[in-house]
Amino acid sequence: MRRTLTAVLVLGLLGCDPVGRENGRGNAVPDVAPPILSPVEIKPPIVDRAPTNRVELIDPPRVDSIQVDDLKQSDGVVDILWAIDDSGSMTNERRTLVGNFSRFVEELLRLQVDFQMGVTSVIAGDGGRLRGTTRIITNTTPDPVAVFEANTTFPNSRSRWEQGLRMTQLALTSPNIDVGQPNTGFLRPNAALAIIVVTNEDDSSFGSTDYFARAFRGLKGKGNENLVSFSIIGGTLPNGCVPPGETGLYGSTADPAVRYGEVATKTGGIIGSICDASFEQTLLRIAQALNTLKRVFPLTLEPIAASVTVTVDGATIPQDPVNGWQYRADTNSVVFLGNYVPPPGSTVRLTYAYSRP
Incomplete structure (x- = not known):
């Protein structure tokens, strides 16, 4: 009986299709087919050289607004x-x-x-x-x-x-x-x-x-x-x-x-x-x-120069380069000249228009 089973197993193995190969230790190793590589074609980019229209930038309309700066003179x-x-x-x-x-x-x-x-x-x-x-x-x-x-x-x-x-x-x-x-x-x-x-x-x-x-x-x-x-x-x-x-x-x-x-x-x-x-x-x-009184008063915003008006404690001060006040664009400030330096503790009001988008 034992001989019959052995013969059957041998015949069964002989009847199998050969797949792969052995690695020398009785294990089957499958054959792997090499990959098939297709060539890649690199083409230059297509550039559309048709002329484009220029874009014109237009400034938005500007609106004049009023600014009031109230500043305090030192006590002196x-x-x-x-x-x-x-x-x-x-x-x-x-x-x-x-x-x-x-x-x-x-x-x-x-x-x-x-x-x-x-x-x-x-x-x-x-x-x-x-x-x-x-x-x-x-x-x-x-x-x-x-x-x-x-x-x-x-x-x-x-x-x-x-x-x-x-x-x-x-x-x-x-x-x-x-x-x-x-x-x-x-x-x-x-x-x-x-x-x-x-x-x-x-x-x-x-x-x-x-x-x-x-x-x-x-x-x-x-x-x-x-x-x-x-x-x-x-x-x-x-x-x-x-x-x-x-x-x-x-x-x-x-x-x-x-x-x-x-x-x-x-x-x-x-x-x-x-x-x-x-x-x-x-x-x-x-x-x-020791003179602690200020002559120069900076503005908060950049004014339209012709619109600036100046009062000290409610009294209008004349615009004058010698005896009054003058606007200086380089420092964006009002400078008092001559006899018009604001007195101690006074309130200086600078009113002006400025442009904004």
Whole structure:
């Protein structure tokens, strides 16, 4: 029986069609026909060279609209602290300062500056306290020159430790500015601050000039650093100088104001010479630098120039290149000229047409 089954299997295998081949291990491997590749024909693109019609772009119609810009003039408020060298060698220079003081006040009034002024000394013994019976001089103080002269007249015998930077700092900080203290009411919250030192010696305060410049600029609060300036009328750099008529006198040479000059430079102040025959030009430069009133007012949009009209607190201002206002296209602003600078706190209204799509 076993032989019969074996014979049947052998005959069955012999009867199968041969497909593929063996791989040597008794496994069938099919034959795979090679692929038939057809050639690919690459043809050049067909370009339509027929002419096309040009497209004409036409600007959309423009419509004139009216714009009104309401702008505010600054308040023009400045507090001015004088720190004066009270030494005997400064007697002539203090007289010169008093002699030029009226011109300084006149310029401030012309510029419509709302000012307060106080005087302290540069010596440590005074501690930054304001001097005089009338400690604060304002726009309305009767005979401000006489008050200033009284406040800058010092006793003959004084201490010689001169610390102008430290004394001005003390004058402008607590406790001197606290209620009931000597400098109460001097610093106004909305005012710019100007410090002016007049001396023939350099500062001997402890602390770097960077420290004092930062301290002064920080007095008006963060973001208001530019409201503070420090100016010096002192000895010239690099070797100092001798005031007119004092050549050969003991102690007449003014020391170079190195430290004061550095603080003035860091705060954008004015530097003048204590050896000038007159301080008028330096004082005028300081006064003009204290003018916080704006002459230039930018427009929000670009106007049709001929349409611009200007009013200040409701009053129409004439368009005039000398005494009135003028539009400047290069800065897109209105500039006030001559006697028409808007007064402190006034409202400037700029009305104009502008074109829009």
